[in-house]
Each structure stands twice: as structure tokens, then as C-alpha cells.
Amino acid sequence: MTAPTPLSAPPFVLRPYARGEEALYVELCCSEAVMREVGPPFALERAERAAAASLRHQDDEAGRFRHWIIEHAEGRAGLLGLALRSERWVGGEVELGVLLRPAWQARGVATAASTAGMPWAFRTAQIATLTCHHAPTN
Numbered sequence: 001m002t003a004p005t006p007l008s009a010p011p012f013v014l015r016p017y018a019r020g021e022e023a024l025y026v027e028l029c030c031s032e033a034v035m036r037e038v039g040p041p042f043a044l045e046r047a048e049r050a051a052a053a054s055l056r057h058q059d060d061e062a063g064r065f066r067h068w069i070i071e072h073a074e075g076r077a078g079l080l081g082l083a084l085r086s087e088r089w090v091g092g093e094v095e096l097g098v099l100l101r102p103a104w105q106a107r108g109v110a111t112a113a114s115t116a117g118m119p120w121a122f123r124t125a126q127i128a129t130l131t132c133h134h135a136p137t138n
Helices: 022-030 044-059 109-124
Strands: 007-009 012-016 065-072 075-084 093-100 129-131
Touching (some): 022 044, 022 093, 065 109, 109 129
Antiparallel strands (some): 007 012, 012 065, 065 075, 075 093
């Protein structure tokens, strides 16, 4: 399994989530407006632990998560994530998810980011199956 690489999704750029950027992850996971279709917002401590864990997975060749920051000339819109749902990446199953700041919701960002992330998942990570769920209100 390889580390995430930058992805292009004009007018967005997706760059690998890295150390020093945990605040965005925490912000998104603590936001009721962001998490409304995912589950209850995280308490601050839980979000900080999740941000740290996601970075450990990102840095580990066998890690179960890969994340990208979705950027636009106007700022950071959110995160694209891939979560391994099987024992291994090659030939495995991955769930794709997008968390967006409220100002970026309903603007086509999730579609653009997902469209950029899917080829990486199939070609680079060599997964066999990708799942993605969305709420009817999205």
C-alpha cells in the first residue's frame, strides 16, 4: 500500500492530510452541521484522539485510513477519506467518505473529491470494492 498522493479535482486540489493539520479534522468531527448525516458530533477529546489515530494510519504502510485535505483558492473545504473495511488494501473493500465545512456543502465538492479519489483507490491502492453512502437530504 502506498501513501496518498496529491489529486486534482478542478477547481479543487486534494493533498494528503499531514501532521500539523489536525485542527481541521477536529473541527469537522466536532461540528453538528458537518456530522448531522454521519452521527453525533464528537466531543473534543474524542475528535483529538481520532485525528491523531488517522495520522498514525496515514503514516503506516498497513494503516487502515487514507485522508486528503480538499483545497480551493478560497480555502480548505474539508476532507476526503478512505477507510479499509477488509483485511488488506490490495483486492480489499474500502468505504469512501467526505466531510465538508458548512460553507462548502451543496456546491459539488463531494462529487469532485470523490471522483478524484476513486481512481487512486482502484489503481494505486488496488482495491476491489468501493462503497459510499449518503443521506437523501445531501
